[in-house]
Amino acid sequence: MAYPQLKYLRRLLRVDDKLYLVITFMLLLSFHSGLGEPCKFDLDHPCICKTQNFQLNLESFMKARGGADLQATGENDQYIYYVQPCNRKLSTQLQSCITVNPDLVSCQVDANTKQQAYGLGVLHKYEVTRDQDNFILTNSFIQQSDMINRTLHLTVKCSDQDGEFTYQGSNKPPSPVIYKFTLATRHICAGAKNEGGLSPGSVMVIIFFVLLIVYILGGLLFQKFIRKAQGVEIIPNYVFWKDFPFLVKDGFVFTFQCCKGSSGYDKI
Template sequence: MIDLSSVGNTDGNPLFYDLPSTLDEFLYSYNPCGPFTELTCVDVAACQYSPYYYTGYDIGVPDKVSFNYDGLNVIANYVSQDGTRQSFITLVCDPGAATPSLDVMGESTTTQYYMTLTSAAACPVPSPFGSSGGISGGSVLLIIFFVLLAVYLATGVAFNKFRRSASGKELIPNLNFWTELPALVRDGVKYSLSLVCKRKSGYGAV
């Protein structure tokens, strides 16, 4: 899980403003988590600005973003409001980068724009539910087991108390079974070990 909530402005201005590109002559602005407005770019996450025509182009809005993993980094894919342009922001984890930085490649192909955000905020943080994002199957089975055990004990004790007028250890449901269980387990272990020892000793001559 990556949390970018600490990165970006919330006052309607972009964190990165009019940065030059390595591929074209446009300037680019970007704000990771909050919308901003720049000229004709209204409530966007990313804007391409032409210094010659004084025009801004929406290249991604914050409510149209998806995240993908390329095997090394997470990539944020923003889509413009009209769906015609896309921005791909590669999120690079750098624990020592207290101040985030943005490298702008620009328009690599028509209507597709590429940037790289380097920040400590791009580093994974532990998920409260583990790596799968949910409770594991083993945890679910344990929860079910203990819930059923509690229901079994509560029902058994209530039945023995009110229907059989039992008291003390007689309240325990199926008392004879639980009393004999340790001996049964012991016998089972002994039997299993005896089979293992016989296999290790090999076969007799025919």
């Protein structure tokens, strides 16, 4: 039995294999460029996070706090959250957190009993991204008791405040559950240091346009001098680009008809 939707899949996939690989590769690169960079912490300076492009210095802030964990309450005071933004263990030595994992850098604890705890991040797993003057630290931990991935999302902002740490809320399961916090402090204003160079996203954009230019120029030369093409036929993969708008249309039709059920195929 022939399924009508296969016809649309064939049309959507009717593209030169090499071009398909290039498009897939660029999509993967663009996805990766949105990820954070691993924090590189020096053993002697665990509160200085370095990447290839910038530096986040929390030493003066944490020194002013005596190294104490950040604390905030959430969910109508049902939970207390402990966060250690440096690459070291929680200074809050709650047995419930230690039982979950002794290397936690963030822990969610039941405010009433202090017995139930969940990990939000662990040592050596911090990643950081920079958004103008703000920094976003992320970490994650999979709780063995329920196999839920809980993720710490800490935004560090330059502010005239000494250090205000607040809980911003979380999404609901299924996994991963992202817990968002904000740290506003004047200490980060002096501790934020740009190391120069291009960000990973900028590098990916440059690579994309270089490959695009190589594809267009190389394709034009190949069509003109190797295949002896004339007119619009010298455009690389001319048939594909000519049909591209119709392929996009077919993709939308296919998607919407699938959502409506098999009865919609007759209309296609």
